[in-house]
Amino acid sequence: DAKTTQPPSMDCAEGRAANLPCNHSTISGNEYVYWYRQIHSQGPQYIIHGLKNNETNEMASLIITEDRKSSTLILPHATLRDTAVYYCIVRVNNAGNMLTFGGGTRLMVKP
């Protein structure tokens, strides 16, 4: 699986959009981009995933650059409950339950 690079920490004001970047410059054509988050003392939570098109769900939006070498997770209106570690993961589809987690970005949403 391709490696990902994320900033170790970010701050965001409550109510503002949180934009979390991820670099995956060695991504292969059949690898997807996944985002998970882990709120303190809980198990990771799936957020969203995509291949090359931008994706949106009730939690977030995923913007993938045209060359697929980077992506951005957008939380449109961050709340204090969005304070968590956010993991960007790249892997092929049909790979079962095996995910390779990196260090993630610790997002702190401040009032």
Place this chain on the structure above:
Amino acid sequence: KAGVTQTPRYLIKTRGQQVTLSCSPISGHRSVSWYQQTPGQGLQFLFEYFSETQRNKGNFPGRFSGRQFSNSRSEMNVSTLELGDSALYLCASSSSRGANTGELFFGEGSRLTVL
């Protein structure tokens, strides 16, 4: 719909002992995987089971083992515990579709402390 249930939530063992952790997946999910989370190594994949068969295995010593039962419940066992085995052990389950698309549902974990 109940989530992934892990028991026990907390436990303390001493070096050399063995431990068994249990995971009940979401109803209907047949894929179960286990992860270890430590401050130093982060989240690491241990193994995955599907229909009672181990499908993938991470880079852990043979002291770490697991199994899955016909009702999809899973257990993992760590024998001859070492101090470095102190960690949060997380179980995740997925539907057949989710196993292909990477949408896993995690439990809250079992926190093991080895003294």
